[in-house]
Structure formats: C-alpha cells, structure tokens
Amino acid sequence: MDRNGLGTHAGQRREQVLITGASAGIGMELARCFAADRSTLILSARREAELQLLAAELRTKYEVEVHVLPADLADPSGVAALLSALTELGLSPDVLVNNAGFGARGHFAELAAGRIEGMLAVNVTAVTRLAHALLPSMRARRRGGILNVASTAAFQPGPYMAVYYATKAYVLSWSEALFEECRDEGVTVSALCPGPTHTEFSSVAGTDDTRLLKLGSMDAVTVARVGHAAFRAGKPLSIPGFNNRLGAFSVRFFPRALVRKLVTKLQK
Numbered sequence: 612m613d614r615n616g617l618g619t620h621a622g623q624r625r626e627q628v629l630i631t632g633a634s635a636g637i638g639m640e641l642a643r644c645f646a647a648d649r650s651t652l653i654l655s656a657r658r659e660a661e662l663q664l665l666a667a668e669l670r671t672k673y674e675v676e677v678h679v680l681p682a683d684l685a686d687p688s689g690v691a692a693l694l695s696a697l698t699e700l701g702l703s704p705d706v707l708v709n710n711a712g713f714g715a716r717g718h719f720a721e722l723a724a725g726r727i728e729g730m731l732a733v734n735v736t737a738v739t740r741l742a743h744a745l746l747p748s749m750r751a752r753r754r755g756g757i758l759n760v761a762s763t764a765a766f767q768p769g770p771y772m773a774v775y776y777a778t779k780a781y782v783l784s785w786s787e788a789l790f791e792e793c794r795d796e797g798v799t800v801s802a803l804c805p806g807p808t809h810t811e812f813s814s815v816a817g818t819d820d821t822r823l824l825k826l827g828s829m830d831a832v833t834v835a836r837v838g839h840a841a842f843r844a845g846k847p848l849s850i851p852g853f854n855n856r857l858g859a860f861s862v863r864f865f866p867r868a869l870v871r872k873l874v875t876k877l878q879k
C-alpha cells in the first residue's frame with residue numbers, strides 16, 4: 612500500500628478519483644496516470660466530447676470505470692451541479708485532483724472583468740469549494756486526498772499576469788496549510804507546481820510570445836507523472852524540472868524589487 616492508504620484490497624471498494632480540467636493538457640495526463648493505477652475515474656471540464664474520447668481510451672486501455680461529468684467551474688451553479696451529480700450517481704471521490712485553471716496576460720486595468728472573475732472562480736473558488744465538500748468523507752475513511760495543481764507562478768508576484776500569479780499563490784499557501792491539518796488523518800494534500808508546460812494554457816492566456824515561454828517548456832506527460840508520484844508518496848509539494856525547482860527556491864534569496872522587475876521582463 613502507498614502513503615495515501617490507497618490501492619485496491621479485497622473487500623475494499625476501488626479508489627474513486629475526480630479530475631477537473633481533464634479535457635486537455637496536464638489534467639488529461641493526470642487522468643492517464645490514475646487510470647494506470649486502476650482507479651475509477653470521474654472526468655470533468657466544459658468540453659464533453661473531449662472527455663468522452665478520453666473516457667473511451669481509458670476504459671479500453673486500462674479496463675477502468677470512467678464517468679464523465681461536464682461542468683463549467685467559472686459558474687457557482689456549475690460547481691453545485693457537479694457535486695449533486697456525484698451524489699446522484701452514488702460517487703464519493705477518495706481523491707480530488709483540482710487541476711482546472713487558466714491564466715490571462717495583460718495590464719490588470721485593461722483585462723476584461725469577466726476574465727478576472729473567471730480566473731478567481733475557477734482557480735480559487737471552485738478549487739476551495741470542491742475540497743471543502745469532499746474532504747470530510749476522505750477524513751472519515753482515512754484515505755485518499757487532494758492533488759492541487761498550482762504553478763511556479765505561486766512563488767513570486769507576476770506583473771502582467773498579476774491575478775493568475777496571485778491565484779496560484781493562494782492555491783500553494785492553502786494547499787500546504789491543509790497538508791499540515793490533514794497529515795495525521797490518513798489524507799494527503801499535495802501541490803503540483805509546474806513551470807511552463809506545452810498545453811493549451813499559453814494560447815488561452817495569450818502568453819505564446821513571452822520571454823518566459825522562449826526559455827523552454829516541459830511536456831505535460833512528465834509534469835503529470837511527477838505530480839502523481841509526489842501525491843502517491845504523500846509529499847506536500849512537487850516542482851517538475853531542475854530549473855523550475857532552482858527558480859522556485861532561489862527566488863526567496865533575491866530582493867523582491869529585483870524579482871518583480873525580472874518577472875515583468877519575462878511576462879510583458
């Protein structure tokens with residue numbers, strides 16, 4: 612048995628894993644990692660067709676049960692509908708993978724209000740509400756946990772992506788705090804902090820031509836595997852890639868004014 616108290620044992624039901632943002636990128640690769648563990652999967656995102664294609668692939672390749680529950684997490688009623696759909700189907704996830712998220716580049720004052728509200732709703736509110744609703748049963752069962760996808764953006768302020776960086780700082784801070792609250796309860800809370808990764812993220816955020824992206828990106832498969840392995844090992848934090856780890860840890864030794872200027876250069 613691994614550190615999460617998971618795995619399938621005689622007489623124990625199969626682990627259920629809810630993954631948000633499973634229609635693309637890192638979330639899709641995380642779904643493949645958990646399917647390889649033979650967990651029952653619950654896939655969510657807005658695009659149902661992509662989720663159904665992935666579900667069909669996972670059922671065939673890993674012979675696992677897969678449920679598709681489309682939801683728009685920018686909408687408070689979308690989060691509520693997802694939670695009710697779980698109850699209606701008699702599902703109670705042992706693992707929540709809070710992966711859905713997006714960024715938006717630009718001067719804060721010039722971003723559309725709807726984009727800002729959407730980022731706060733998906734990256735912060737939905738993540739928190741899903742965890743708050745699902746954590747009590749994980750604690751009662753003393754198994755499973757939460758894998759939160761934060762970012763290396765969480766470690767410093769991000770001029771020209773100010774709200775996105777701040778949402779990820781929230782996710783990392785909250786996640787590490789929950790890790791401590793849950794550590795003796797058989798429940799793992801782990802934050803995955805990727806650096807730039809080849810997914811649809813940059814086209815959605817409008818960051819394709821930034822200096823940061825020109826420095827290089829990792830592939831979503833590697834990023835997902837690192838996060839999945841860290842979660843299974845009960846680690847509070849994982850940062851895929853040596854350069855990303857170096858950046859995240861060295862930033863605390865530099866003057867904040869210098870860090871702000873550097874990130875401005877990389878994002879503007």
Ligand SMILES: NC(=O)c1ccc[n+]([C@@H]2O[C@H](COP(=O)([O-])OP(=O)(O)OC[C@H]3O[C@@H](n4cnc5c(N)ncnc54)[C@H](OP(=O)(O)O)[C@@H]3O)[C@@H](O)[C@H]2O)c1
Pocket residue numbers: 631632633634635636637638655656657658659682683684685686710711712713714733760761762763804805806807808809810811812813815
């Ligand atoms: N790629 C990077 O460079 C990078 C770096 C650090 C952290 N991250 C984080 O990694 C996570 C996954 O991003 P990714 O890189 O895999 O990007 P992606 O390819 O754009 O995937 C984002 C996922 O989130 C879902 N999503 C977006 N808005 C949603 C909404 N309103 N309701 C429900 N689902 C929604 C999308 O599904 P639908 O469009 O079908 O709804 C999609 O499945 C995000 O939290 C992101 O912040 C990414």
